[in-house]
Amino acid sequence: MRVAAPIVSMTLLLFTTCVDAQTREDTFRRADRNGDGVIDREENAAFVDVDFNERDADRDGKISHAELQVWLRTHVYGQQPGTPVALPTAAVSAVAATDIQQKDLDGDGFISRDEHRKAAKQFFRALDRNGDGRLTHNEFGRPPGGQRQ
Numbered sequence: 632m633r634v635a636a637p638i639v640s641m642t643l644l645l646f647t648t649c650v651d652a653q654t655r656e657d658t659f660r661r662a663d664r665n666g667d668g669v670i671d672r673e674e675n676a677a678f679v680d681v682d683f684n685e686r687d688a689d690r691d692g693k694i695s696h697a698e699l700q701v702w703l704r705t706h707v708y709g710q711q712p713g714t715p716v717a718l719p720t721a722a723v724s725a726v727a728a729t730d731i732q733q734k735d736l737d738g739d740g741f742i743s744r745d746e747h748r749k750a751a752k753q754f755f756r757a758l759d760r761n762g763d764g765r766l767t768h769n770e771f772g773r774p775p776g777g778q779r780q
């Protein structure tokens with residue numbers, strides 16, 4: 632059975648909903664490969680894996696706390712990779728630690744690809760307000776629990 636794969640991580644949303652509409656826009660466009668304004672299941676699956684690979688810098692199949700901090704600094708604000716964002720180290724460290732805590736189901740201190748997929752799937756469900764397995768631009772742009780228009 633094919634399972635609908637998820638799309639963005641909790642961490643990304645946490646930051647982007649608080650901070651930066653442009654980053655949300657960029658993320659949506661990256662995930663929406665065929666540009667039809669909807670992120671479907673196949674696009675989700677592809678995006679989640681690419682997203683994992685970006686975070687797992689040393690390609691050992693696990694996202695470490697250090698890797699996640701680097702990723703947050705270089706991706707969260709839609710910056711070019713390698714252009715660190717001036718965020719307080721303690722804040723980035725805390726966000727990374729919280730993210731790992733939430734996703735690390737086996738408690739080894741790392742986020743595995745499988746754990747990443749599971750978390751992203753939950754998140755996708757939260758965003759998919761009408762439950763049709765597709766994310767529209769409108770659904771994507773607002774945090775779960777946010778107000779409907």
Ligand SMILES: [Ca+2]
Pocket residue numbers: 663664665666667668669670671674
């Ligand atoms: Ca699409």
Ligand SMILES: [Ca+2]
Pocket residue numbers: 687688689690691692693694695698
């Ligand atoms: Ca790693």
Ligand SMILES: [Ca+2]
Pocket residue numbers: 734735736737738739740741742743746
């Ligand atoms: Ca783990």
